[in-house]
Amino acid sequence: MRIGLLGTGPWARLTQGPALVEHPETELVGVWGRRAQAAAELAGHLGTRAYDSADELFADCEAVAFALPPDVQAPLAARAAAAGCHLLLDKPVATTVAGARELAAAVESAGVASVVFFTLRFAPETAAWVAAQSGADGWLTGRADWFSPVFGGADTPYSDSLWRMERGALWDVGPHALSLLLPPLGDITGPEGVVAARGPGDMVHVALRHVSGASSTITVSHTVPPQASVVTAELRGAAGVTTLPERGDGGAVRPCLRALDALVESARTGRPHPCDVRFGLRVTEILALVDEKLPPAHR
Structure with a gap:
């Protein structure tokens, strides 16, 4: 599976990137980030190329993995789905119910596979x-x-x-x-x-x-x-x-490898994974309810 990485922070550098390089059934096509210099540095570290445009990366990939803040992830992931890319998403998929619903609708409309990387569900x-x-x-x-x-x-x-x-x-x-x-x-x-x-x-x-x-x-x-x-x-x-x-030793790379297993399998068979975008949407809905019930924070 030809897959791209979006994000250049610690999660991309320490977890997603190494897992994408190590996984036997994925080929890391390239990296895109909001900071071009950071994308170039991470791409060099991972032995791949940096992309100037997220949409150009989508066009060259079968799937994309996200290591971005949730409300940056959601609209970009919807665009990736529309471009036909399967999605390895980070949690939460968004911090607004509207953003999560729009993403889930884009995934359903495109018919692509999705897996949300809840670390403990894959360790x-x-x-x-x-x-x-x-x-x-x-x-x-x-x-x-x-x-x-x-x-x-x-x-x-x-x-x-x-x-x-x-x-x-x-x-x-x-x-x-x-x-x-x-x-x-x-x-x-x-x-x-x-x-x-x-x-x-x-x-x-x-x-x-x-x-x-x-x-x-x-x-x-x-x-x-x-x-x-x-x-x-x-x-x-x-x-x-x-x-x-x-959880066993090895940090989050081992669970990420298993999440990639799940994405490859879901894309191959068409069977949704229990931790797909619809589950991610439900988690966002519940967290939003919790937020509504919380009293104002003391400043």
């Missing part, structure tokens, strides 16, 4: 856990917590991310939490099934009611100190208590 250990719990009945409640020090004193590649500063952990890691809880517990009941509150910093607490009758809670933050950081998830019900296993 082998955590993906297997989600699949196993989704096949069990009788869950009563679940929780997912993601406490990150991105803006809490840690020196990370993402500490200068403007869109993360603006939107907070809810929109950055909230999608991961939902990607773990929705498969085993089902969709939420609607706006009445969402309760939200703020904590210190950008911390957000969410309570959800699911159509299955189960309930769940989510807490996310990017502003905890490094010693307080953790990622956990848990389900309780008739089968007992089960806890999300730790």
Whole structure:
């Protein structure tokens, strides 16, 4: 599969780019970025060429992978779909419901494959856990917590991310939490099934009611100190208590390789993947409901 990369930041440099080069069934055609110099530097590092125009890259590719802020990604991905490109999308697919719906409609109209790279849904250990719990009945409640020090004193590649500063952990890691809880517990009941509150910093607490009758809670933050950081998830019900296993070593490149496997397979067979753009749209809709329920942030 001839595939292009859009984006030049840490995610493109550390995850998407290396995975695209390493994957045995993809050929990295080129890189496009909003900053021409950064695109040229990354293309040189990855052994490919930089494109001056995203549309020129689309024309030379069968698929494209996105490592861009969500509201930059959404309209560009819609254009890529219209050009006939399959899509490896980052989460969230957009931070507005309208943007996510327009993207989903473009994908459906073009008939292209789409996969949203929810990292924990493609890491082998955590993906297997989600699949196993989704096949069990009788869950009563679940929780997912993601406490990150991105803006809490840690020196990370993402500490200068403007869109993360603006939107907070809810929109950055909230999608991961939902990607773990929705498969085993089902969709939420609607706006009445969402309760939200703020904590210190950008911390957000969410309570959800699911159509299955189960309930769940989510807490996310990017502003905890490094010693307080953790990622956990848990389900309780008739089968007992089960806890999300730790993701294996290797960072996000290994999960990205599996996401590329999924995109290649979906494009080849025409069968949608569970983490396609429609699931990405639903995640955006739920996060937007949480935003509506939150009280104004203290300044």
